[in-house]
Amino acid sequence: MNIGKLIRLNRLFSHPSGRLCSVAVDHFIGYGRIEPGKGLGNLPEALARIAAGGPSAVTMNKGTAMHCWAPYAGKIPLIVQAGCFTADERVIESVATPEECVRLGADAIAMSIGVYGPNEGRFFKMLAETVNDAARFDLPVIAHIYPRDFSGPTPRIVFEPEGILWATRAGIEAGADVIKVGHTGDVDSFRQVVETSPVPVVAAGGPKARNLRAALTAMAEVVQAGGRGATIGRNVWGVPKTAEALRAFKAVILEGRSVDDALASEGLTGEE
Numbered sequence: 001m002n003i004g005k006l007i008r009l010n011r012l013f014s015h016p017s018g019r020l021c022s023v024a025v026d027h028f029i030g031y032g033r034i035e036p037g038k039g040l041g042n043l044p045e046a047l048a049r050i051a052a053g054g055p056s057a058v059t060m061n062k063g064t065a066m067h068c069w070a071p072y073a074g075k076i077p078l079i080v081q082a083g084c085f086t087a088d089e090r091v092i093e094s095v096a097t098p099e100e101c102v103r104l105g106a107d108a109i110a111m112s113i114g115v116y117g118p119n120e121g122r123f124f125k126m127l128a129e130t131v132n133d134a135a136r137f138d139l140p141v142i143a144h145i146y147p148r149d150f151s152g153p154t155p156r157i158v159f160e161p162e163g164i165l166w167a168t169r170a171g172i173e174a175g176a177d178v179i180k181v182g183h184t185g186d187v188d189s190f191r192q193v194v195e196t197s198p199v200p201v202v203a204a205g206g207p208k209a210r211n212l213r214a215a216l217t218a219m220a221e222v223v224q225a226g227g228r229g230a231t232i233g234r235n236v237w238g239v240p241k242t243a244e245a246l247r248a249f250k251a252v253i254l255e256g257r258s259v260d261d262a263l264a265s266e267g268l269t270g271e272e
Contacts (some may be wrong), residue, residue: 004137004138005139006073008107008108008139009107009108009140009177009178011077011107012056012057012077012140014056015056015254017255019253020057020230020231021075021087021229021230021232021249021254022058022059022079022231022256023050023055023057023059023078023231023237023246024081024231024232025040025058025060025064026059026061026064026110027233028061028084030085030086030087034178039237039238040237043068046073046242046248047064047069047071049243050237050243051071051075052242053242053243053244053245053250054076054246054247054251055076055246056229056254057076057195058076058077058078058079059073059081059110060078060079060080060106061080061081062081062095062096062100062101063081064106065104065106065131069104073105074105076210077107077108078103078105078106078107079106079108079109079142080096080100080109080110080131081095081096081109081111081144082094082095082096082101082111082130083111083144085112085123087155088154089117089118089119089155091205094111094126094130096109098130098133098134098136099133100109101139102137102138102139106139108141108177109130109141111130111144111145111176112144112145113143113144114146114147115125115167116147116148117193124170124173124174127141127174128174128175129169132175132176136201141175141176142177142179142180143170143176143180143202144173144204145168145170145171146167146181147159147164147182152259157182159185160186161185161189161190161193164184164189164190164193167179167181168181168193168197168201168222169196171197172197177199177200178199178201180201180202180203180204180231180241181198182194183203183204183218183221183222188226189266190221190222190225191225193224193225194225195226200229201228202227202229203222203227203231204231205219205231205233205236206218206235208235208238209235211270212213212239212248212263212268212272213259213263213270213271215232215249216252217259219249219252219253220252220258220259222253223252223253223254223256229253232246232249234239240264240272241268241272244267244268247266248262249262259266
């Protein structure tokens with residue numbers, strides 16, 4: 001590994017635990033309506049709440065970086081999302097290049113892809129081409145990979161161990177430096193995923209959990225299974241006390257503290 005890529009990866013995984021607790025705000029195409037005053041309805045305000053919690057990094061689309069990231073530039077590592085797709089494959093696009101990411105000062109480029117379905121090969125090619133193009137700049141590639149189930153009337157993202165294993169293998173074979181996949185739901189099956197991978201595996205924060213306690217418990221299982229951390233979205237910025245929720249996630253993911261201890265340290269009940 002060249003020194004440039006190593007420097008950037010070390011920024012992302014800078015905590016002494018070797019793990020990261022990052023936040024994603026790259027929710028745009030395929031995520032439904034924008035609700036003013038809630039979640040990501042006001043991006044500058046949402047980023048201020050997230051930054052107050054001290055994330056390991058923040059993943060965002062390039063426009064958000066261009067227009068909203070100046071107050072945090074150089075203070076929090078930046079990951080730019082290049083992939084743009086919907087579970088039903090209505091949209092499959094790459095919307096940022098490694099060169100753009102470097103010009104924005106990003107520490108990594110993320111590429112979201114789907115596996116299974118009629119366009120699986122197209123997704124693999126998107127990721128492999130991103131890996132090749134990013135190599136010119138020693139820019140790490142983080143693959144966000146989502147298995148889908150096409151058996152019903154509407155394709156949906158799934159989290160069964162078999163699909164997550166395949167998603168991880170797809171990232172390995174395409175040359176990704178870090179692989180982000182959904183949590184399989186239990187420690188043993190996620191440990192199998194982690195053990196198959198020669199590169200760091202981090203968990204996706206997943207759909208909105210029934211409450212903060214449930215979301216933290218899932219991330220505690222990821223750490224127990226040997227995962228290198230997580231990137232969380234709705235279960236952080238979708239909580240009214242965003243900074244406190246993020247610090248609770250950091251306590252669980254980076255410090256290995258119990259869910260109860262993490263909640264208590266931030267004055268949270270877990271029912272948020």
